[in-house]
Amino acid sequence: MSTSTPSPLAGVASSDSTLRRFLHGLPGVDPVGLEARAAALGTRSIKTTAKAHAIDLAISMIDLTTLEGADTPGKVRSLAAKALRPDPSDRSAPMTAAVCVYPDMAATARAALGDADVKVASVATAFPAGRAALDVKLADVRSAVAAGADEIDMVIDRGAFLAGHYLDVYEEIRAVRAECTGHVRLKVIFETGELSTYDNIRRASWLGMLAGADFIKTSTGKVGTNATPANTLLMLEAVRDFRAQTGTQVGVKPAGGIRTTKDAVKYLVLVNETAGPDWLTSHWFRFGASSLLNDLLMQRQKLRTGRYSGPDYVTVD
Template structure:
């Protein structure tokens, strides 16, 4: 496919359907076996230390609960800037992700830190709202200081084959983002098949996504290694076809250092080292950071700190 074909607006839903269903199918057994094989890869202690720091720098530290308060968000931001108060060598995280009404609180708390402020605008987590409401939410979040928007696609429209509606909503939200980066959440746990994950990935990238993201974290299964593998293959192939690089963000269910390192191995072996940076790979998490800090402390001191050594999120 030519770059022009990939980046031009589709002529209609039939053209978009033909394009998406013309993508190569995913070998389910092959994807799952490869992901499982890479998950067993062991790394040396020195490489593990570097991997832990890299994973910390890729975390989108997240709180998305109805009981979130300004105080909780400020505390989370303080932890994002200085994850371990006793060790200034620990890298800061990539971003803090909150609901749109708390963006202003996070923006004020993170000012000057270089840490991004992400907002789950667009009727998170279901994505079932009029487009006008989604755009208003996006514009309000950006006006309050959000540098990243994590939008959810309309999975109902996608599963019904109304690809053009999904495409046009992504395009419209991307325009409403202005200079903010757009992460498009596919909610892969509801897409049923790996073929649908691949199609949704290409649809989002063609519509202008800066990142494709697995999940809201509110649906099970969330981020799995085979799904992330399929998405990494998509961004790799999309760059080969268009010259444009798109990031990947697995989110939901990544809680341990082992989980994080498995994802880093997957990135390196599938998309390549160009994606091993917070600019192109993020991990959406809350409790993960605590385990990364505990494992980091153990490598540095030989002593394993309990889970209450660090603040709980």
């Protein structure tokens, strides 16, 4: 777990000017080249045996999520049951990586999951907009951790970032990091759809990693543009380069808009070809998605039995 700035970059955040100099000194992104590479990797095809493995791997990487104002304890318990046994008719189907909920539902999720190897993830820091005072955001985090959250998904202050107040964003991430005591891992959400440029996404990726993120995450799923192959590819390049410089590995979580098995396989190809196989585990790569699980289960059943059972075969979230 990253709990301090890696020593090769220790002085980068010593002042606002040094942090700005570093972030604006990162190589500029060629949008055309980035999108072309993401599209090319998305055309890779895989055979039946590899597809079966990819489907199970993708299921094991899902943060099964409910983040609605109408969430109830019953809905969260139902989601936890689905995470533990995604396909009640086939015990060989893997569990999902986590159940992701609001802080007030973290205790319900924890009780429903028990000691199973499915994490409780909780959004925090005034999700999804992040418009609150720091003490309110930190109280949000403490509440989730006290309720049994294994992972915190925080949102950065996009207004501060876009205004160029990088040190403020860095220090806020560090303050949240300090609240993630013990085994709790921190995912830092950038809301890439609001960052306007690929250069900003690259800068946000490095800023989050410098501040101690265990994961960098594309989106909240609450805006028009969420995860895309291109912005995920860019973040995968960032974690690859960060490990090369510091020796510290950071995970990636694309979230929002990933709905089909075909989509999931494209992202797994991106991971393998960009960051490498070390990231092809749920410890280092996640999908922020719920409807994706339903399609993965239908495709898995098709490979197993040779036929589709239709959309009613799986539960509707």
